[in-house]
Amino acid sequence: MFGAACLPCECGIPKTGGAFSLPHAAVFKMNLILMRHTQAEWGFGIEDHERAISAKGLAEAGRLGLWLTENYHPPSHALISNANRTRQTFAALNLTCTAAVLPELYLAPSEGLLLAVQNRETDCLLVLAHNPGIAELAVEMATQAPTHPRFYDYPPGATLVLDYDFKTTAGRVINFITPDDLLT
Secondary structure (H helix, E strand, O other): OOOHHHOHHHHOOOEEOOEEOOOHHHHHEEEEEEEEOOOEOOOOOOOHHHOOEOHHHHHHHHHHHHHHHHOOOOOOEEEEEOOHHHHHHHHHHOOOOEEEEEHHHOOOOHHHHHHHHHOOOOOEEEEEEOOOHHHHHHHHHEOOOOOOOOOOOOOOOOEEEEEEEOOOOEEEEEEEEOHHHHOO
Protein backbone atom coordinates (compact mmCIF):
# COMPACT_ATOMS: atom_id res chain seq x y z
CA MET A 1 0.00 0.00 0.00
CA PHE A 2 2.79 2.44 0.83
CA GLY A 3 5.74 3.19 -1.42
CA ALA A 4 9.36 3.62 -0.46
CA ALA A 5 8.72 7.19 0.64
CA CYS A 6 6.81 5.86 3.64
CA LEU A 7 9.64 3.77 5.08
CA PRO A 8 10.51 4.88 8.61
CA CYS A 9 14.04 5.91 7.70
CA GLU A 10 12.79 8.26 4.98
CA CYS A 11 9.74 9.88 6.56
CA GLY A 12 10.85 10.09 10.17
CA ILE A 13 8.19 7.77 11.62
CA PRO A 14 9.77 5.62 14.33
CA LYS A 15 9.60 1.83 14.25
CA THR A 16 7.47 0.17 16.91
CA GLY A 17 8.10 -3.51 17.57
CA GLY A 18 9.71 -4.21 14.18
CA ALA A 19 6.90 -2.48 12.28
CA PHE A 20 5.87 1.09 12.03
CA SER A 21 2.64 2.90 12.45
CA LEU A 22 1.58 5.93 10.49
CA PRO A 23 -0.21 8.81 12.13
CA HIS A 24 -3.79 9.37 10.95
CA ALA A 25 -2.82 12.53 9.07
CA ALA A 26 -0.09 10.78 7.07
CA VAL A 27 -2.59 8.34 5.59
CA PHE A 28 -5.90 10.15 5.34
CA LYS A 29 -5.29 13.85 4.77
CA MET A 30 -3.97 16.17 2.09
CA ASN A 31 -4.47 19.73 0.96
CA LEU A 32 -7.05 19.88 -1.81
CA ILE A 33 -7.52 22.84 -4.15
CA LEU A 34 -10.81 23.06 -6.05
CA MET A 35 -10.51 25.61 -8.85
CA ARG A 36 -12.88 26.62 -11.61
CA HIS A 37 -11.22 27.59 -14.90
CA THR A 38 -10.70 31.31 -15.37
CA GLN A 39 -12.84 33.50 -17.62
CA ALA A 40 -13.38 31.99 -21.06
CA GLU A 41 -14.42 33.30 -24.45
CA TRP A 42 -17.96 32.65 -25.55
CA GLY A 43 -19.55 32.92 -28.94
CA PHE A 44 -21.80 31.28 -31.48
CA GLY A 45 -20.22 28.51 -33.47
CA ILE A 46 -17.61 27.63 -30.85
CA GLU A 47 -17.97 24.15 -29.40
CA ASP A 48 -18.07 24.34 -25.59
CA HIS A 49 -15.15 21.91 -25.25
CA GLU A 50 -12.98 24.11 -27.49
CA ARG A 51 -13.64 27.47 -25.80
CA ALA A 52 -10.43 29.32 -24.94
CA ILE A 53 -9.72 31.51 -21.94
CA SER A 54 -10.00 35.23 -22.60
CA ALA A 55 -7.23 37.79 -22.15
CA LYS A 56 -8.80 38.56 -18.78
CA GLY A 57 -8.78 34.82 -17.93
CA LEU A 58 -5.11 34.58 -18.83
CA ALA A 59 -4.27 37.42 -16.45
CA GLU A 60 -6.52 35.92 -13.74
CA ALA A 61 -4.75 32.57 -13.98
CA GLY A 62 -1.35 34.22 -13.68
CA ARG A 63 -2.41 36.01 -10.50
CA LEU A 64 -3.96 32.84 -9.06
CA GLY A 65 -0.80 30.81 -9.70
CA LEU A 66 1.30 33.44 -7.97
CA TRP A 67 -1.18 33.56 -5.07
CA LEU A 68 -1.03 29.77 -4.63
CA THR A 69 2.76 29.88 -4.47
CA GLU A 70 3.02 32.95 -2.24
CA ASN A 71 0.45 31.53 0.21
CA TYR A 72 2.16 28.14 0.53
CA HIS A 73 -0.45 26.19 -1.44
CA PRO A 74 1.61 24.96 -4.39
CA PRO A 75 0.05 21.73 -5.64
CA SER A 76 2.19 18.62 -5.97
CA HIS A 77 -0.17 17.17 -8.60
CA ALA A 78 -3.09 18.44 -10.68
CA LEU A 79 -6.14 16.81 -12.25
CA ILE A 80 -7.40 18.85 -15.18
CA SER A 81 -10.44 18.58 -17.39
CA ASN A 82 -9.46 18.06 -21.01
CA ALA A 83 -11.41 21.12 -22.16
CA ASN A 84 -9.32 23.77 -23.86
CA ARG A 85 -10.10 26.46 -21.25
CA THR A 86 -9.03 24.30 -18.29
CA ARG A 87 -5.78 23.26 -19.99
CA GLN A 88 -5.05 26.90 -20.83
CA THR A 89 -5.87 27.99 -17.27
CA PHE A 90 -3.46 25.39 -15.89
CA ALA A 91 -0.69 26.48 -18.26
CA ALA A 92 -1.18 30.14 -17.27
CA LEU A 93 -0.99 29.25 -13.55
CA ASN A 94 2.71 28.60 -14.23
CA LEU A 95 2.98 25.85 -11.61
CA THR A 96 5.70 23.21 -11.49
CA CYS A 97 3.60 20.22 -10.42
CA THR A 98 2.81 17.14 -12.47
CA ALA A 99 -0.61 17.01 -14.08
CA ALA A 100 -3.07 14.54 -15.56
CA VAL A 101 -5.53 15.74 -18.19
CA LEU A 102 -8.69 13.67 -17.77
CA PRO A 103 -11.63 13.61 -20.20
CA GLU A 104 -13.94 12.41 -17.43
CA LEU A 105 -13.54 15.74 -15.61
CA TYR A 106 -15.12 17.69 -18.49
CA LEU A 107 -18.46 18.96 -17.10
CA ALA A 108 -18.27 16.21 -14.45
CA PRO A 109 -20.82 16.21 -11.63
CA SER A 110 -19.51 16.53 -8.09
CA GLU A 111 -19.66 12.74 -7.63
CA GLY A 112 -17.34 12.20 -10.60
CA LEU A 113 -14.90 14.79 -9.33
CA LEU A 114 -14.92 13.20 -5.89
CA LEU A 115 -14.09 9.80 -7.41
CA ALA A 116 -11.06 11.31 -9.13
CA VAL A 117 -9.88 12.85 -5.85
CA GLN A 118 -10.30 9.67 -3.80
CA ASN A 119 -7.79 7.72 -5.86
CA ARG A 120 -4.88 10.14 -5.48
CA GLU A 121 -2.03 10.09 -3.00
CA THR A 122 -0.20 13.40 -2.96
CA ASP A 123 0.52 16.22 -0.53
CA CYS A 124 -1.52 18.87 -2.31
CA LEU A 125 -3.91 18.12 -5.16
CA LEU A 126 -5.34 20.71 -7.54
CA VAL A 127 -8.59 19.83 -9.32
CA LEU A 128 -9.27 22.22 -12.21
CA ALA A 129 -12.75 21.78 -13.64
CA HIS A 130 -16.13 23.35 -14.44
CA ASN A 131 -19.35 24.54 -12.87
CA PRO A 132 -21.69 23.31 -11.67
CA GLY A 133 -19.70 20.23 -10.57
CA ILE A 134 -16.69 21.99 -9.03
CA ALA A 135 -18.93 24.44 -7.13
CA GLU A 136 -21.18 21.64 -5.86
CA LEU A 137 -18.16 19.65 -4.71
CA ALA A 138 -16.77 22.68 -2.87
CA VAL A 139 -20.06 23.22 -1.05
CA GLU A 140 -20.38 19.51 -0.21
CA MET A 141 -16.80 19.18 1.06
CA ALA A 142 -16.42 22.33 3.15
CA THR A 143 -17.19 21.46 6.76
CA GLN A 144 -17.95 25.14 7.28
CA ALA A 145 -18.55 27.35 4.27
CA PRO A 146 -16.35 30.43 3.95
CA THR A 147 -18.05 33.76 4.55
CA HIS A 148 -16.90 35.05 1.16
CA PRO A 149 -19.90 36.50 -0.73
CA ARG A 150 -18.96 34.71 -3.98
CA PHE A 151 -18.53 31.20 -2.55
CA TYR A 152 -21.94 29.87 -3.55
CA ASP A 153 -21.86 31.14 -7.14
CA TYR A 154 -18.22 30.05 -7.66
CA PRO A 155 -17.25 32.49 -10.43
CA PRO A 156 -14.53 31.76 -13.01
CA GLY A 157 -11.22 31.28 -11.23
CA ALA A 158 -12.84 30.64 -7.83
CA THR A 159 -10.33 28.69 -5.74
CA LEU A 160 -11.01 26.79 -2.52
CA VAL A 161 -8.15 25.34 -0.48
CA LEU A 162 -9.13 22.59 1.95
CA ASP A 163 -7.43 20.40 4.53
CA TYR A 164 -9.10 17.30 3.08
CA ASP A 165 -9.87 14.12 5.03
CA PHE A 166 -10.22 10.98 2.88
CA LYS A 167 -12.28 9.15 5.50
CA THR A 168 -14.99 11.77 5.77
CA THR A 169 -14.62 13.19 2.23
CA ALA A 170 -14.85 16.61 3.85
CA GLY A 171 -12.38 19.32 4.60
CA ARG A 172 -11.62 22.28 6.77
CA VAL A 173 -11.45 25.47 4.73
CA ILE A 174 -7.97 26.94 4.64
CA ASN A 175 -8.75 29.69 2.15
CA PHE A 176 -11.15 30.78 -0.58
CA ILE A 177 -10.39 33.42 -3.18
CA THR A 178 -11.61 34.72 -6.52
CA PRO A 179 -9.57 36.54 -9.17
CA ASP A 180 -11.31 39.82 -8.29
CA ASP A 181 -9.88 39.55 -4.77
CA LEU A 182 -6.39 39.70 -6.28
CA LEU A 183 -6.87 42.98 -8.12
CA THR A 184 -4.86 45.78 -6.58
